[in-house]
Amino acid sequence: xxxxxxxxNLTFILLGAVVFLVGLSLAIYGVTSWLKRGDSIASxxxxxxxxxVQADNTLEAGEIIPxxxxxxxxxxxxxxxxxxxxxxxxxxxxxxLAVELDHKLEIAGNPSNMHAGxxxxxxxxxxxxxxxxxxxxxRDFKNINTTYLMLGGLVxxxxxxxxxxxLNGLVRTKQDEIRRGLPDALDMLSVCASAGLGFDQSLQKIxxxxxxxxxxxxxxxxxxxxxxxxRGIALKNMSTRLDVDDLSRFIAIIVQAEKIGMSxxxxxxxxxLQMRVLRQYRAxxxxxxxxxxxxxxxxxxxxxxxxxxxxxxxxPTLFNLF
Numbered sequence: 001x002x003x004x005x006x007x008x009n010l011t012f013i014l015l016g017a018v019v020f021l022v023g024l025s026l027a028i029y030g031v032t033s034w035l036k037r038g039d040s041i042a043s044x045x046x047x048x049x050x051x052x053v054q055a056d057n058t059l060e061a062g063e064i065i066p067x068x069x070x071x072x073x074x075x076x077x078x079x080x081x082x083x084x085x086x087x088x089x090x091x092x093x094x095x096x097l098a099v100e101l102d103h104k105l106e107i108a109g110n111p112s113n114m115h116a117g118x119x120x121x122x123x124x125x126x127x128x129x130x131x132x133x134x135x136x137x138x139r140d141f142k143n144i145n146t147t148y149l150m151l152g153g154l155v156x157x158x159x160x161x162x163x164x165x166x167l168n169g170l171v172r173t174k175q176d177e178i179r180r181g182l183p184d185a186l187d188m189l190s191v192c193a194s195a196g197l198g199f200d201q202s203l204q205k206i207x208x209x210x211x212x213x214x215x216x217x218x219x220x221x222x223x224x225x226x227x228x229x230x231r232g233i234a235l236k237n238m239s240t241r242l243d244v245d246d247l248s249r250f251i252a253i254i255v256q257a258e259k260i261g262m263s264x265x266x267x268x269x270x271x272x273l274q275m276r277v278l279r280q281y282r283a284x285x286x287x288x289x290x291x292x293x294x295x296x297x298x299x300x301x302x303x304x305x306x307x308x309x310x311x312x313x314x315x316p317t318l319f320n321l322f
Contacts, residue, residue, distance in 0.1 A: 097116070097120070098116040098117065098120070099116075101116035101119050101120065101167075102115060102116045103243075104167055105119060105167070106241055107171045107174055107175065107241070107242060107243060108167060108170035108171050108174055109174060109213075111170060119163065119167070122163060123160075123164070126159045126160075126163055127156070127160050129159060130155050130156045130158065130160065131156055133152075133155050134151075134152030134153070134155050135152075137151055137155070138152045174213055174242075175242065175244050177212065177213045177214070178213055178214045178217070178242060178244050178247060179279075180279065181210075181213070182214065182244075182246055182247060182250070182275055183272055183275040183276045183279055185206060185214055185215075185218070186250070186268055186271050186275055188202070188206050189202045189203070189272075190265060190268035190272050192205055192206075193264045193265040193268055194265045194269075198264075199231070199254075199264050200222065200225060200231065203218050203221060203222050204222050206218055207221075207222055217238055217241075217242060220238070221234045221235060221238050224237065231258065232255045232258060235251045235255060236251060236255070239251045239252075246278065250271055250275070253267060254267065
């Protein structure tokens with residue numbers, strides 16, 4: 001019994017150490033991010049506040065230029081080594097997987113300025129953490145427990161799937177936000193076109209006043225057109241970049257209308273009406289799926305409570321009878 005108690009205490013100590021290390025890593029990351037943000041703000045303010053210094057390129061004979069060192073010791077040592085390790089792991093990403101990850105990260109808005117290599121390295125590190133936790137749970141190889149083996153396997157599977165689920169959730173959220181905002185954007189484009197503005201000026205108006213995901217993407221389209229990209233190519237780039245079916249159909253109709261010389265106001269008005277009808281049908285579809293999704297929580301949470309409330313007062317009477 002003493003060995004079992006010692007083993008359980010050692011397990012709690014190891015788990016506590018792992019939690020402490022994870023918390024310490026998150027604290028260090030938060031502090032360094034805050035310091036880095038403060039340094040970036042200070043550097044931007046120095047552009048407007050700090051006096052201009054005249055550069056003196058004349059060097060005396062034999063003068064040694066001192067090496068300029070920027071950044072804290074933590075940024076130049078541990079964080080720099082960690083970033084190099086992440087880049088090394090990211091360089092081993094397969095090409096096909098890298099293209100798919102880059103596309104998903106672009107749709108999600110590149111969270112934390114993450115590219116395919118960094119995401120692959122992050123996924124690998126999370127998997128290593130899951131394997132380490134599974135090893136801690138099943139470290140006693142002499143007394144193998146089936147429950148602990150299943151728990152360790154579940155931890156590894158969760159750590160393997162968690163980064164992908166997180167990224168897919170971001171992609172789905174971004175696409176749903178764009179899909180919901182598209183009918184309103186088409187209404188605004190129709191109003192602007194009816195008021196006499198051109199299609200490019202209408203896009204510029206919406207991108208200036210809409211602080212949403214769709215507004216940001218439209219602003220990117222206008223920026224590409226200002227750089228010399230044609231309207232059709234810029235719109236097709238947005239369609240490929242976002243991969244939203246409703247937006248792709250709208251862009252295909254706009255490009256076709258431009259080729260045959262149709263009026264933008266009529267096309268935008270009809271497309272806005274159609275998108276609103278599609279949004280209503282989609283909302284009804286989601287509402288019709290809710291009863292089927294509510295069966296599981298009803299069966300697991302609400303029905304047992306109702307049965308306990310109804311049969312609870314009868315249980316003492318039944319015990320007295322028998």
